[in-house]
Amino acid sequence: MRINKNLASINIYREYSKNLIKQGSSLERVSSGIKINNSKEDPNAMAQSERFRMQIRGLQMAGNNAQDGVSMLQTAEGSLDGITSMLQRVRELVVQAGGTTTDLDKEVIQKEITQMLSGVDDMANNNEFNGVKLLNVGDATGATGVATGAIGMVTGVISGEKIVIPTYNLTASGLKLRDGTTDKVDVVNVDTAVCLGLVDTALDAIMGARSKFGALENRFQSSSDSTTEISDKIQSAESGIRDTDLATELMEYSKYNLLVEAGTAMMVQSNQLPQNALKILENVRSR
Template sequence: MGLRINNNIAAVNSYRNLAATDKAQNSSLEKLSSGFRINKAADDAAGLVVSEGLRSQVNGLNTAARNAQDGVNLAQTADGALGTVTTILQRMRDLAVQASNTGAADSSARGAAQTELEQLNKEIDRIASTTTFGSTKLLDGTFGERYKGLASASADLGTVVVTGTTSIDGQFKIPSGSEFTYKYTAPGQTAQVDKTVKLSSAEGKTYSTTAAGEKELQADLNRDLQAAGVTATVSRTSGAGAKFTVTYQIEGTEKNAKYEIAAQTGIAGALSDAAGSKVGGTLDKAFQVGAYGTDNDQIKIAIGKMDTSTDGLNTTSINLGTDAKGAISTLDQALNKVSAARSNIGAVQNRFEHAINNLNVSIENITASESAIRDTDMAKEMTKFTKNQILSQAGTSMLAQANSGSQNILSLLRG
C-alpha cells in the first residue's frame, strides 16, 4: 500500500463522484420543483425545439378558439336584432292585412294603421343603424359588403378624362367634375348599382410626370377615395409614352383593376385587369379560427343592409285598400330577405361552434404531446432523486473516510 501526502487519490475519486451526484441531485430538484423536464436548452436541445413549436401551436389554437367564440357571439347579436325585425315586419303585415279589409276598415282605421306602420319603419331603421358588436355595426350594410365590377369598360370609372403632352415633362390634368365610379352589388341582391366618389381633391389640378407629381396625385386621390374604402396606388412610366398607372383596391383586399392615365390629349384612361389579380370579389369579414395564416384558417361572414329603404318599405302605404294589398307583397319580400339573412347567420354560427369543438380537441391532443416532451414524470424523477440523495450521503461519508486515511502517515512519522 502506498501512502502519499500531496495527492490523496482516494479522496479525489470520492470528491469527483460526490460532485457528480450533487449535480444530478440539483437537476432532479429543479425538475421536481418546476414540474418541467426541460428547464434549459441543455436539458434536451432537440426536445426543446419540438416542444416550443407545439407550444406555439397550442397558443395559436387557444386564440383561434376565442376568435371563433367571438364569431358565435357576433352571430347571436345579429340574429337577435333580426329576430326583433322579423317580429316588427309580422306586425306590419298584420296591419296591411287589416287595412286591406275595406269592408270593415274605414279611412280613420287605415290612417291609424298607417301611423303605426311609419313608426315601425323608423324602429327598423334605428335597429339597422345601431346594432353593433363592440364598435362594429352589423346591419347598416358595412359588415361584409360585396363588390362586383371594375370589369371591362372605362365607363366604370366615370368622367375622368386626361389631357397632356407625350413628353416625360408632360403634365396631366384631372378635369373639374371628375368622379370615380365602380359597380356594387349588395348582399342578397342581383342588380348592380354604381357607387360614385367625387375626386374633389384632384379635380382641376395639373400633375407633372415626376416623382413629386406621382406622390401628389396619389395623396389627392386617396384623400377622397379612402372615405369610401377605396385605395389608389400611383406609379409612372417615362419616355414618349409617359403615363400614370393608378391601381385601385377595394377595402385593401384585391387589386381589382388598373386605370392608365395616358399622356394623350382628350383620351380617357383605359381600364384593364391588373396582373395576377381578380376583377370584382367579396369583402366578407374574416374570423381567424386556425393557428396559421392560410385562407383555410378563416371563416368569413357578410351581413347585408337591413334598413327600410333597401326593400322599399319606407315608401309603403296602407291608406287605401289597394295600397294595402301591394304592401302585403312588399312585406312578404322583406320577411323572406330577413329570414334568408337569419338562415345564413345561423348556418355560419353552427360552423363556428363546430370549429370551436374541433379546436378544443386539437388543443387537448397537442397539449398532451407537448407535455410528454416538456413535463417531468414525477414518479420517475423522484426515484432518481432518492437514489442521488442516498449516493450523496454515502459519498460524503466515503470522502471523510478517504481524508482520514492520510492520518495513518503520522504513525510512521512518530516511529
C-alpha cells in the same frame, strides 16, 4: 501514500460533485413537474415541445374566436327576430288597410307603420358585438337582402383558416321600405298590393340573413369543438415530452441522494489518509 495531493479525496470529490449536480437537477424536475427545464438537457425535445406549445396557444385563441363568432351571431339573431316581428306587424297593418277602412283609418294605420319601420332602423343600427356591426353595413343601392360586405374570423392556426361572416344593410332603407325619410310602404298614397310586395320582399331578405347566420353559427360551434379536441390531443403529446414522470424521477433523486451521502462519508475517510502519513512520520521521528 502522498501528503501534498490527496488523489483519493480528489477523485471522490469529483464524483461527489457530479452526483450533487444530478441530484439538484432531479430535485428541480420533481419540484417543477417539468422534465426539461432548459434546452441543454434535451435540445431536440425542447424545440419540439415549444412548437407544440405555439400550436396549442394558437388553437386555444382560435377556439375563443369561434365562440365569439357564435355569440356575435346569436346577438344578430336576437335583432333579426325583433325585425321579423315588426315587419310581420307591418304586413298585418297593410292587409288591414286594404279592408273596409276610411282615409282616416289609413292615416292612423300609416302612423303605426312609420313607427314600426323606425323600430326596424333602431334594431339594425343598435345591434353590435364588441363594436362590430352586421345589420347596418353598406348602403341601400344594392338588391334587397344581398350582403354588402364580409368579416373574416380566424378559426385555425394555419394561414387561410377562417370563416367569413356576411354583413347586411337591413335598415328600413336597406330593405327598400323607406327612401330617406319617406315611407315607401304608404297605405295612404300607394296601392296595397305594392306595399305588400315591398314587405314580402323585405321579409324574404330577413329570412335569408337569418338562415345564413344560423348555418354559420353551427359552423362556428363545430369549429370550436374540433379545435378544442385537437388542442387537447396536442397538449397530451406535449405533456409526454415535457412533463416529469414523478415515480421515475423520485427513484432517480433517491439514487443520487444515496450517492451524495456515500461520497460525503468517503471524503471524510479519504481526508484521514494524510493524517495517517503524519502518524507514520511521528513514529519514525520518535525512534
